[in-house]
Structure formats: C-alpha cells, structure tokens
Amino acid sequence: MNSSFLKFSSITKKIWMAFLGLFLMLFLLVHLGINLCLLRDDGGKWFNDASHFMGTNYLVKIFEIILFGGFFLHVFLGIVLQVKNWMARPVRYKVNSKSTTPFLSKYMIYTGVIVLIFIGIHLMNFFFIKIGWVESPVDMLEGGEPDFYTAAEWLFTQPLYSIVYILLIIVLGFHLNHAFQAAFQTLGLEHKKYTPAIKIAGTLYSIFIPFGFILIPIYFLFI
Amino acid sequence: MDLTLNIWRQKDAKSKGRFVTYQLKNISQNCSFLEMLDILNEQLIMQNQEPVAFDHDCREGICGMCSLYINGRPHGPDDAVTTCQLHMRKFKDGDTIVVEPWRARPFPVIKDLLVDRTAFDKIIQDGGYISVNTGAAAEANNILVSKTSAELSMDAAACIGCGACVAACKNASAMLFVSAKVSNLALLPQGKIEAKSRVQKMVSKMDELGFGNCTNTYACEAECPKLISRSNIARLNREFFCAKIA
Ligand code: FES
Numbered sequence: 001m002n003s004s005f006l007k008f009s010s011i012t013k014k015i016w017m018a019f020l021g022l023f024l025m026l027f028l029l030v031h032l033g034i035n036l037c038l039l040r041d042d043g044g045k046w047f048n049d050a051s052h053f054m055g056t057n058y059l060v061k062i063f064e065i066i067l068f069g070g071f072f073l074h075v076f077l078g079i080v081l082q083v084k085n086w087m088a089r090p091v092r093y094k095v096n097s098k099s100t101t102p103f104l105s106k107y108m109i110y111t112g113v114i115v116l117i118f119i120g121i122h123l124m125n126f127f128f129i130k131i132g133w134v135e136s137p138v139d140m141l142e143g144g145e146p147d148f149y150t151a152a153e154w155l156f157t158q159p160l161y162s163i164v165y166i167l168l169i170i171v172l173g174f175h176l177n178h179a180f181q182a183a184f185q186t187l188g189l190e191h192k193k194y195t196p197a198i199k200i201a202g203t204l205y206s207i208f209i210p211f212g213f214i215l216i217p218i219y220f221l222f223i
Numbered sequence: 224m225d226l227t228l229n230i231w232r233q234k235d236a237k238s239k240g241r242f243v244t245y246q247l248k249n250i251s252q253n254c255s256f257l258e259m260l261d262i263l264n265e266q267l268i269m270q271n272q273e274p275v276a277f278d279h280d281c282r283e284g285i286c287g288m289c290s291l292y293i294n295g296r297p298h299g300p301d302d303a304v305t306t307c308q309l310h311m312r313k314f315k316d317g318d319t320i321v322v323e324p325w326r327a328r329p330f331p332v333i334k335d336l337l338v339d340r341t342a343f344d345k346i347i348q349d350g351g352y353i354s355v356n357t358g359a360a361a362e363a364n365n366i367l368v369s370k371t372s373a374e375l376s377m378d379a380a381a382c383i384g385c386g387a388c389v390a391a392c393k394n395a396s397a398m399l400f401v402s403a404k405v406s407n408l409a410l411l412p413q414g415k416i417e418a419k420s421r422v423q424k425m426v427s428k429m430d431e432l433g434f435g436n437c438t439n440t441y442a443c444e445a446e447c448p449k450l451i452s453r454s455n456i457a458r459l460n461r462e463f464f465c466a467k468i469a
Contacts, residue, residue, distance in 0.1 A: 009423075009426050009427055009430055009463075010426065010429070010430050010436045010437075011426055011459075011460055011463045011464075012463075012467065013436070014436060014437065014460075015460065015463075015464060081436045081438075084435060084436055085393070085394035085395070085396075085435035085436055085438070087328065087433070087435075088327060088328050088329075088394055088395035088396070088433055088434055088435030089326050089327055089328065089393075089394075089395045089435070090328055091326050092326065093292060093295070093323055093326055094229075094231075094242065094321055094323060095292075095294055095295035095321045095323070096295055097295055097296075097391065097393065097442065098294065098295035098296045098300075099295075099296060099297075099391045099442040099445045099446050100442075100445045101440040101441055101442045101445060102440065102441070105438065105439060105440040105441070106393060106440055108438055178439070181439075182438070182439035185439050185453070185456065185457050185460070186437075186439065186460055187460065187461075187464070188457045188458065188459075188460035188461025188462075188463075188464055189457070189461075190453075190454050190457030190458075192454075
C-alpha cells in the first residue's frame with residue numbers, strides 16, 4: 001500500500017470502503033449458501049463437494065484474490081479513516097455525547113476489529129488448512145483433500161467454540177446492521193422513497209446472515 | 224432557579240484550561256442561556272474576576288456565532304435551536320450545567336468558551352461561491368429553476384455555519400457543513416457551472432484542515448439548529464463521485 005493511497009481524499013477512501021463493504025456482503029451470502037450444505041444429512045457430501053469446487057475452480061481462485069485484496073483494503077481504509085477521526089479531536093469532551101444517533105453506528109471500528117479477529121480464527125480453522133499452512137485436526141479424505149465437514153463437526157460439537165462462534169457472529173450482525181445503509185449513504189444513493197426500503201433491507205440482511213450462520217453450531221450441538 | 228455551573232476556563236490559546244465551578248442564584252426561567260451567562264459575568268466583574276468569554280452576536284438564531292457544548296449537546300438540551308435561543312426553562316432548579324467549548328482540532332480554543340472557526344471560512348474561500356460579477360439584479364425568470372430544486376437549495380442555505388455539526392460528530396467531521404454549502408449551489412443553475420471543481424476543492428480543503436471523516440452516525444443532523452438534512456451529505460458524496468469519474 002503506497003503512501004499515495006493515503007493521499008486520496010476522505011470521500012474517495014469512504015467510497016472505496018462502501019464499495020468493498022457491499023462486495024463483502026455479497027460474498028457473505030455465497031459463504032452462507034455453502035455453509036448451509038452442512039445441514040444436509042448426507043455425511044458431508046454436499047459440503048465437501050462445495051469445498052472441493054471452491055478450492056479447485058480457477059474462476060473461484062481469481063475471485064479469491066479479489067476477495068482477499070478487497071477485504072484487506074476495507075480493513076486498511078477503516079483503520080486509516082479511524083486514526084484521522086481520533087486525531088481530529090485531540091481534547092475530548094468532559095460530558096459524553098447525548099446526541100441521538102443510531103446506537104451501533106458509534107461502534108463500527110470496535111465491531112470491525114472483533115470481526116477481524118473472528119476472521120483470523122476462522123481462516124486458521126478452515127482456509128489455512130486448505131492451503132496447507134495449518135494441519136487439519138481430522139483425517140484427510142481419500143484423495144488427500146481436507147475433510148472440512150468432519151473438521152466443522154469436530155469444531156462445532158465443542159460447546160465453548162460454538163458459543164464463541166455464535167457471539168462473534170452476532171457482533172458481525174451488529175457491524176452489518178449499520179454498514180448496509182451507511183454504504184448506500186456514502187455512495188450518495190439516498191432517496192426519499194427508496195432509503196426507508198434500504199434501511200429495512202439492511203436490518204433484514206443483518207438478521208438473516210447471523211441467523212443462517214448460527215444455525216450451524218446449533219445443529220451440531222443439539223441435533 | 225439556583226444552578227451550579229461547571230465552565231471551561233482557559234486564559235488563552237496556549238494556556239492549559241480547567242473546569243471552574245460557579246453558583247448562580249435566582250435565575251429566571253425566562254432568561255436565555257446567554258443572558259444567564261451575562262448575569263454570571265456581571266457577578267464576576269463585581270468580584271473583580273475575569274468574565275467568561277463566549278461567542279455571540281445576533282442573539283436571534285441567525286448569525287451562527289454562538290456555540291457552547293452544554294451537558295453533552297451542542298447548543299444544549301433543546302432541539303433545533305442555537306444557544307442564544309435556548310431558554311433556562313429547559314433546565315431544572317438545582318441542576319448542574321457543564322459548559323464546554325466546541326472540541327475539534329480545526330477549531331482551537333482562543334479563550335474560555337471561544338473557539339476559532341476560521342476553518343469554515345477557509346473552506347468557503349476554496350470554492351463555496353459562484354464567480355460572477357455583481358451588477359444590476361437580472362430578470363428573475365431569465366433562468367428557470369424548478370420548485371423542488373429551489374426548495375432543497377434554500378433548505379441547504381439555512382446553514383448558519385455555527386459548527387454544531389463538527390462539535391456533535393464523534394469524528395469532528397465537517398461533512399454536514401460542507402454538504403450544505405455544496406448543495407446550496409449545486410442545486411441551482413448558476414452554481415452548476417463550477418460544481419465539479421467546487422466540490423473537489425472544498426472537500427480537499429476540509430481534509431487538509433484536519434476535520435475527521437463522516438462515519439454516518441448522523442449526530443450532526445440531530446444537533447443542527449437549522450435542521451440541515453443528512454441527504455445533503457449523500458448529495459455531496461454523489462457530486463464528488465461524479466466530479467471524479469466524469
Ligand atoms: S448569537 Fe447569532 S445565532 Fe446565536
């Protein structure tokens with residue numbers, strides 16, 4: 001990341017943040033779709049087939065580079081913008097703000113950092129196994145590929161892991177809740193008629209995504 | 224009503240400031256907040272003490288000079304009013320009122336509750352105008368303006384540049400102010416001609432002066448005494464984006 005990137009104006013950085021955020025939100029839908037294969041009672045066939053496809057398809061591999069690039073840029077810009085925001089008020093107020101604001105909007109950097117930590121753990125448990133950086137906790141499949149279904153089952157049947165996973169997914173939901181409508185505002189897509197619909201869509205999305213992901217540990221723990 | 228005031232005192236821009244507590248008795252509910260401070264200052268002068276410095280001018284809610292961060296809110300606990308239009312009936316007998324200056328790097332404290340808001344003037348000087356020679360007033364109907372645009376532009380023009388948006392924003396962002404000024408002109412045919420360069424210059428000045436970035440918390444909109452809408456910020460983003468790609 002060269003320093004000229006830092007010189008982009010605040011709005012340019014924010015527009016990139018918003019674009020990338022929406023892109024990552026689209027990816028989350030794909031990811032959830034694959035994860036829901038875990039709920040099929042087929043011994044993990046669908047899930048492992050999907051993992052195999054994601055791990056071998058060339059288009060997916062190109063997409064993976066864009067995804068990681070986009071993700072890191074989103075995180076990097078988020079930090080750059082936040083540091084400037086902290087610097088913009090060197091002397092804090094004695095009385096905390098009593099202004100009416102959407103509650104979650106004030107904590108985006110904190111929920112963002114928690115999501116980042118979560119993604120780090122998540123990569124260790126799955127993606128790093130795929131690329132061979134981390135050893136699989138369970139036996140490989142016959143063809144020498146990681147058995148992600150059994151790995152997921154192994155992780156999610158541990159109550160502590162599942163509880164932490166559920167809590168972190170809820171934080172992701174908090175992050176998405178504000179992010180969705182904020183992305184549209186940043187992109188200048190604000191309209192008297194459509195903005196209320198965007199807000200409802202954002203709320204539904206930020207409930208649907210965590211709900212979908214949380215179904216999986218609940219399934220492995222209780223069913 | 225009797226009040227305890229906790230006021231930020233700072234001798235000058237270079238000195239370290241601190242909060243000083245004052246007791247005030249028998250303040251009428253009908254006083255404005257600034258009149259209440261006038262009473263305090265008279266008492267201080269009588270006691271040979273330095274009066275509290277604070278900004279004000281019109282005291283009619285139109286000039287944007289008054290400021291003050293009162294009990295955690297710019298312009299105090301009432302909605303859509305400036306400090307000069309805030310009345311003591313919004314407080315209760317026995318209340319403690321904490322009064323702070325606007326806090327933002329681009330708004331340094333000059334003395335006590337006075338802050339230097341020249342940063343806003345600098346942003347305006349960097350494009351917040353239309354380049355025409357003034358002359359005799361032109362025939363009003365020569366350039367047609369739709370009613371919707373005229374109204375939106377007038378709504379944006381209601382911004383008095385008080386800086387409450389910056390003071391309220393957790394990031395000390397000036398986006399609401401800049402967006403009001405950009406919108407005000409960009410919505411009208413006369414302002415469209417320089418719209419592209421104006422938005423880029425004003426945003427880059429805003430960044431250069433050290434204001435923070437908008438994170439869409441909308442505290443600015445909640446505290447704006449002139450009810451400037453966040454839709455102006457969306458318009459600013461849109462104008463900026465279009466100016467960059469076109
Ligand atoms: S003194 Fe003019 S707006 Fe308050």
